[in-house]
Every structure is written in structure tokens, then in C-alpha cells.
Amino acid sequence: MKLEELLYTTYGFDTFRPGQREVIEQVLQGKDVIALLPTGMGKSMCYQLPAHLLTGSVLIVSPLLSLMQDQVAQLKKMGEKSVVAINSFLKPEEKEKIWSQLGSYRFIFVSPEMLVQPFVKKQLQRIRISLLVADEAHCISQWGFDFRPDYLRIAEILPVIGHPQILALTATATAKVTEEIKGYLQLKEPFVYKHAMDRPNIAYDIKRFLTSKEKQDWLEEFVLQSGGPGIIYTGTRRKSQELADVLASLGISAAYYHGGMEHQDRIFVQQQFQNGELDWVCSTNAFGMGVHIADIRHVIHFQLPTSIEGYVQEIGRAGRDGKPALATLLYAEGDEGLMGSLVMDELPTRREIDELAAAKGDARRLVDEGIVRETAYRVGSYWLSRLSLEETHQQIESLQRGKLKQIDKIKKFIHFEGCLREYLLSAFEQDLQKKPANCCSNDGIDYSRFIISKAKNDKSTIDNWQTRLNGLLPLA
């Protein structure tokens, strides 16, 4: 069957989006592939379509349980019944059933943490897997070294399942991240598809203030006169709640979102936002992955992001519909403090490594006693089980130097006087092909194109009707 026919019968589409055909063809030729495709441009199709032509199962490593659930639901909606997500939500009896019929699933979703468990490995060994997919593969670099070390262990499954071919999918990866994906997934001469990263419809804006107070005053005024939907990223959970409360008191429909909330509450906020019932979400960087909203008009950073890559991912959630969108970074003097401290506290300290090394088999106890942080325990144990104590110290110091560079790039960005678009692209080793009219604050932005009078929360009834009429009448 021709690929287009399969595309039509499976999805009802006539043509592929940029990159999809190239990636799918390489996958079908049996090659390892790293696919850098823009968000919302059908990355999942790159493994779903080949799955129909491959004989065995497709194993997908996914970073978030919610993302897995989404994709399972999406596949089921399309009529695909042989889908399963293996994670801690499963009840023991469900697990038993899944193990007994594992080979019959076409799509198997799993977290990296599950994947490295000996029992899970043993189960996967029994079945035939044709393709291993690393979804959101930049997480290997973004999380593997300091947060979720099991992300560095994905390749351990390869000899167990007979070295299937591998497809790594992501929207944003620098040359360094691409190399790390290649190394940690043990890819053999992969085909790399790389899209042009520039998003011409997003204007990049930096606003500098002397105090946090001025910054917040500006935000309140801006949100009052701007239409949503928009995301406001904060540096702490507390701040996300504070801002949401302030905006709500001004009559704006806003909610907060962060990793410390109950799972149900997180889903609820995300769904409300997705259904257009909320104009603004004030959130930590927990919000975003797996959020599919095409018409986000504003992404505002109230505090500094912790990396340029993270920043590009976050602002990339704006304007997926191709219409003008504004990415605004707010900076008040002293904001580097929080950002720098968050970034530098990511890795285990020298003391924590020494404690872990001294405790040997009983290291877990150090976490319970509050001597070593949970994350430091997992990251530290990962390196100590592979390297000597001295080498571990050296490894952490080398990662530490990487963090300093990361911080430096953010600091340079805030005070950069050239084209912000070029600056961001250069982090991904790309040059700007064509400068859009509304490029960045250093080149001048015509804000009238972005600030939309808002009908829903406008206190003036006249303006309210005026806005609605303007919306109804064709433009003169």
C-alpha cells in the first residue's frame, strides 16, 4: 500500500505535513531516526503510521503519565484497540491481564522508570518489538542528568528486546542535545530530520523594571487590556497562586497550575483552559507538555526561565494557529538570584555525594533522615554505581560548569541589544532566514496587532458591545 493511501484510510488526510513523509520513509527502511518536528505538527503520526506496516509491537517511552493517557485515548478514539500504558495507575489485576497478553498490543506506552525495572524487562523480553520510540526525547538531556536519571538508562532495554530500530521525537533540540540523544539511545548513524525552528508569528518582547512591584503593576494593567488565552510562567508555586488570585480579584478569568497540586485539580485546570473557559493560567514550568491549544496569544514570563531551551519550548506554545502571538519576558533587577539558585541547586552537592558514597547499601536512609535530598539520592546513586567517587565528583563538577553556561546565556539574553530572534535561533545553531515585520522589542513591535480588547471581562458595557459588534461586522 502506498503511504498516502494509508494516511487517508487511517487519518483521513490527503497530504503529509513537512517532515512526516521523510521521517516515516526512513523508519520503514529500518533506519534509526532523530526527528525534530515543530510542536503540534503530528509527531505521533511518525510512529503510528509505520506501526501498521511493522510486524511486532511499538514500544513508546513517554515522560508523563498524562501524556500517555492522552495518546492512549487518542488512539482508541481512532479505533485502535490494542493499546496499553504500563504505569503505576494500574491495579494488580489489570497488570496481570496485560502481562498475559502483552504481545497482542500494537502500542505499548511506558515511563523510563518502569522500563528499567527488572520485572518489566523480563516481560518485554518475551515479545517481539519492532520499534522503540523515545517521545519528547529532549527529556534525556533536560531531565536525565539532574532529575530523572532513568532517562539515561533507556538503552539498557535494547539487548533485552533484540535491538529494534529507534525513533527519537522532539520539537526542540540543540546540537548538544541531539548528540546526547544519539549517545544515550545508542543510535547507529541515525537519519536526522531538522525543521527550521523560527516561529515568524511570535514577537519576542523583553520588558525591564527596577522593582518587582513595577513589574507586577505592569502585568495587571496588561492583562486587563489584553485578550487571552495566555500563560503566565512564574518561578515558584507560591507566585503562581498569588498572581492567579490577584488577576481573579480584578475580574479576570485566571487559575493557577503547579506540580504540587492534586492530579485531579491539574487535569481540571488544563481542561478548562483547553475548552476556553479560562483566559489565563499562572503556572510554574510544570504546565505545557501535552497542552494542545492552537490560539494561545500570550506567553508571559513573570520570572526568568531556567534555560534558553526551556524558554523556547515555553514560548513555542503561543500562536500555533499561525496568527500573531506575543512572548513577553518580564525582568526586574535581582531576578537572576532565584533563577541562578534554582539551577545551581539541581545537582547533588559534594557533601551529598560523599554521604551517599559512605552509606553504601544503606543510602536510602539518608533521604528519610533528611541528610540527602530525594533527587540528589537518585542522581548521585546513578553516577556512583557507574563511576568511582573521584570520577563522580568530576562528573558533577563538569555538569555544574554546564549549568553556569546555561545561566550565563539567560543573563546575556535579558540585556542583549541585538535581534532577540537571532539570539534564540543561534542557541539552536540556526540563522534567521527572513525577519518578520513584528520581530522583537529591540527592533520595535507594533503592539496594536496583539492587544485585543476583551469582551468578556470588560467593565464598560459600551466598550463591551462595541467590541462584539466589531467582531460581528466585516472589516471596513
Add this chain to the structure above:
DNA sequence: CGCCCTGCTGGTAACAGCAGGGCGGTGCCTTACT
């Protein structure tokens, strides 16, 4: 950096007031024993 918590200080004791230290953000996974 800016906050919150802890513990010290003074000196009828109680507690107000302040200094110093720690912390802040991303998420998987908890398969036993009383």
C-alpha cells in the same frame, strides 16, 4: 533574590523583634512489615 521558619535575645516574665539559614521547579515510583 525574597520568603518563611527557627532560635536567640533581653531580663520580674512573656513574647516582640531580629538575625541567620534554608529553600524555591520540572515526575516517575512506593509489589513488605507490624
